[in-house]
Amino acid sequence: MSEVETTKMITGTCHCGRVRLHLPETSAGIVACHCGDCQKLHGNFFAMLIAEQAAVRWEGDEHVVWYRSSPENERGFCQHCGSRIAKRPLAGSRIMVAAGLFDRALPHKVKKNLWLEGKPGWYEAPRVGTITPEDFVALALAEPITSPSAEYGYALRAVSGNPRPPGVIALTWIAAKDANERERIRAHSRQNVQDFVAEPGFISIITGFTGLRGFTVTAWEDEAAMGRALSKHHAVAMRELFGEHFVASVWTSVWTPTRINRIWVRCLSCGALEDLSDDHRACGKCQAPMPPRPAFW
Numbered sequence: 001m002s003e004v005e006t007t008k009m010i011t012g013t014c015h016c017g018r019v020r021l022h023l024p025e026t027s028a029g030i031v032a033c034h035c036g037d038c039q040k041l042h043g044n045f046f047a048m049l050i051a052e053q054a055a056v057r058w059e060g061d062e063h064v065v066w067y068r069s070s071p072e073n074e075r076g077f078c079q080h081c082g083s084r085i086a087k088r089p090l091a092g093s094r095i096m097v098a099a100g101l102f103d104r105a106l107p108h109k110v111k112k113n114l115w116l117e118g119k120p121g122w123y124e125a126p127r128v129g130t131i132t133p134e135d136f137v138a139l140a141l142a143e144p145i146t147s148p149s150a151e152y153g154y155a156l157r158a159v160s161g162n163p164r165p166p167g168v169i170a171l172t173w174i175a176a177k178d179a180n181e182r183e184r185i186r187a188h189s190r191q192n193v194q195d196f197v198a199e200p201g202f203i204s205i206i207t208g209f210t211g212l213r214g215f216t217v218t219a220w221e222d223e224a225a226m227g228r229a230l231s232k233h234h235a236v237a238m239r240e241l242f243g244e245h246f247v248a249s250v251w252t253s254v255w256t257p258t259r260i261n262r263i264w265v266r267c268l269s270c271g272a273l274e275d276l277s278d279d280h281r282a283c284g285k286c287q288a289p290m291p292p293r294p295a296f297w
């Protein structure tokens, strides 16, 4: 059974009812975009839910006219009633659907404002409450924010509890050619991380994606521990990478430390910044017990 059939769906309609869309209730958002394009096309900001196009079921989509609103995007409206339906990138797997099409009891709140710097002065942006880590990741994946010099994405840290300082650090990046390939890379990394956590010489990994570029920063006690962990699922992924048409580019490296500095931790009683590298348990200034030493990585 496909995901579309097992996921709880919500239904939106245009004003005249000819166009109906069914989206997974778990779609990301609501995101409010205040950019100039959305101002012109919606009369004010565009409140959207973001879903994978493959997960959306359409009825009456023959009534939708698509207008090329920018070199990268097109926007659809109902040719009978004019309701704004959705925005979709020409290259990409996502679709942004107008939140106004759905029932007033839609179980979503505005979670993010985009392009606030382009907002007109005659309204205030919707207030955004605290956001859960799960929503943050879902939004980062659904609508990565880019500027000429920066690209946001998401990262996750997986830890072993190993308190020892790293003997080697592996830095890598890998570039997917499209969103499908990115999902394939993510599936591999989930398995790799399971192998890593099972290796006693593993310390921790920070891994994530900005756009189509994935990265890892992995700390190991020594190169032998890294070698043991990489001989498991990682070796399978490498065979796919070199044996098939899989990934656009990739770089890996292994680093050894030039210098490892102390770990400084604030005393909760007197506020002194204490050197906790050697795992002592009492504050040198006030003798209060110190919190446990954080891991080096």
Ligand SMILES: [Zn+2]
Binding pocket: 014, 015, 016, 017, 018, 019, 078, 079, 080, 081, 082, 083
């Ligand atoms: Zn309509």
Ligand SMILES: [Zn+2]
Binding pocket: 033, 034, 035, 036, 037, 038, 039, 046, 115
């Ligand atoms: Zn916009």
Ligand SMILES: [Zn+2]
Binding pocket: 267, 268, 269, 270, 271, 272, 283, 284, 285, 286, 287, 288
């Ligand atoms: Zn103290």
